[in-house]
Amino acid sequence: xxxxxxxxLFERAQKLIPGGVxxxxxAFKSVGGxxxxxxxxxxxxxYDVDDNELIDYIGSWGPHxxxxxxxxxxxxxxxxxESGTSFGAxxxxxxxxxxxxxELVPSVEMVRMVNSGTEATMSAIRVARGYTGKxxxxxxEGCYHGHGDFFxxxxxxxxxxxxxxxxxxxxxxxxxxxxLAEFNNIESVKKIVSxxxxxxxxxxxxxxxxxxxxxxxxxxxxxxxxxxxxxEKIVLIFDEVMTGFRVAQGGAQEIFGIKPDMTTFGxxxxxxxxVGAYGGKKEIMEMVSPVGPVYQAGTLSGxxxxxxxxxxxxxxxxxxPSIYDELERKSARLANGIINACKYVGKNFQLNxxxxxxxxxxTEEPVYDFKTAIKSDTNLFGxxxxxxxxxxxxxxxxQFEALxxxxxxxxxxxxxxxxxxxxxxxxxx
Ligand code: KE4
Numbered sequence: 001x002x003x004x005x006x007x008x009l010f011e012r013a014q015k016l017i018p019g020g021v022x023x024x025x026x027a028f029k030s031v032g033g034x035x036x037x038x039x040x041x042x043x044x045x046x047y048d049v050d051d052n053e054l055i056d057y058i059g060s061w062g063p064h065x066x067x068x069x070x071x072x073x074x075x076x077x078x079x080x081x082e083s084g085t086s087f088g089a090x091x092x093x094x095x096x097x098x099x100x101x102x103e104l105v106p107s108v109e110m111v112r113m114v115n116s117g118t119e120a121t122m123s124a125i126r127v128a129r130g131y132t133g134k135x136x137x138x139x140x141e142g143c144y145h146g147h148g149d150f151f152x153x154x155x156x157x158x159x160x161x162x163x164x165x166x167x168x169x170x171x172x173x174x175x176x177x178x179x180l181a182e183f184n185n186i187e188s189v190k191k192i193v194s195x196x197x198x199x200x201x202x203x204x205x206x207x208x209x210x211x212x213x214x215x216x217x218x219x220x221x222x223x224x225x226x227x228x229x230x231x232e233k234i235v236l237i238f239d240e241v242m243t244g245f246r247v248a249q250g251g252a253q254e255i256f257g258i259k260p261d262m263t264t265f266g267x268x269x270x271x272x273x274x275v276g277a278y279g280g281k282k283e284i285m286e287m288v289s290p291v292g293p294v295y296q297a298g299t300l301s302g303x304x305x306x307x308x309x310x311x312x313x314x315x316x317x318x319x320x321p322s323i324y325d326e327l328e329r330k331s332a333r334l335a336n337g338i339i340n341a342c343k344y345v346g347k348n349f350q351l352n353x354x355x356x357x358x359x360x361x362x363t364e365e366p367v368y369d370f371k372t373a374i375k376s377d378t379n380l381f382g383x384x385x386x387x388x389x390x391x392x393x394x395x396x397x398x399q400f401e402a403l404x405x406x407x408x409x410x411x412x413x414x415x416x417x418x419x420x421x422x423x424x425x426x427x428x429x
Pocket of ligand 1 (some may be wrong): 005023024025026061116117118119136144145146147206210211239240241242266267276
């Protein structure tokens, strides 16, 4: 596979951009090698500066539910551009977008648009703290909610339940207010709640995790979380930046039949442009400035370009709910093919999947939380990644991420990917 032009660009990029990338996971650090510099995307394919054609399962880390450059989003953007890009003033499309999100996700009674998933989760936490008058929050090991200071926290040592920063620059003060629980372990949550009675403002989780690889919450766990948060007056926040409109028309909360108090969104709702959103119960969202005292703002929040792209995406979802059946069929076929490829070489690697998001863990034990996820052989994952890449299959360059199937992936794409997986498994083992 020719990568000379990418190598040259990567060398130039690293001189002026930290790590040569504008988001760390793109740098191929956990799999090694040179990240490919992409020139364009079309449907299920992406093309790089060395003219390699790849079947893309990253989909820009989730936004491309319909593949790259779907005509209906491109047309919406071109039309919007005719009128200008941003006005810093209210527009009708923002109202239509809010109405559509609230229609598709009934637990959301009011919603505020922002420009990224990180802004959405940061804002949701601030609002929950303002609404409850309490400071502490609970998050789960292995869940990622963007790079807000109070999220970059890992479990403290031993019995200590408050966290320690995972990154320099995050203060001990921030860490002290973030408590770490174990995913799918309700007892770990109950213990933290009892040790911090009356002090916890919010509990945030990815109801279907994508960021430790794909791990779905157990039904009982989610139901008990809902009950516990209601009893303890803790704001339950579903971070659906990745799962929103991905795993079902109404997101993970539709699958579980659970109503969180707040939900955060990103990725798909921007139709490929920078958009995030947070919303939930009216009484909570009315805390948000200018109607309430909790401040949150953004120059380009709700800008017409991003809103028109997002509205085109969500309108398509509203009018074509059958896409989720199509995504289920294609994704199940891909997953079964990969599982069989593992079996052919005598391996029972664990493939976790919910709808069109999935992760192949290079471990033979079930993966249901962070501790079981990190038993995966990340070196072997790296070899698999590069072996598949050499066969024209572009997977997320990290074991603890999810791959995404889009409506643009064809049966041929799936067959090609399964064949590549069979060859790659034999090659690396
Ligand atoms: P952004 O700020 O990257 O738009 O969203 C942060 C975020 C929040 N919540 C969840 C559940 C997320 O998955 C994310 C971002 N996801 C990562 C991929 N795992 C984005 C890729 C990247 O960091 O470049």
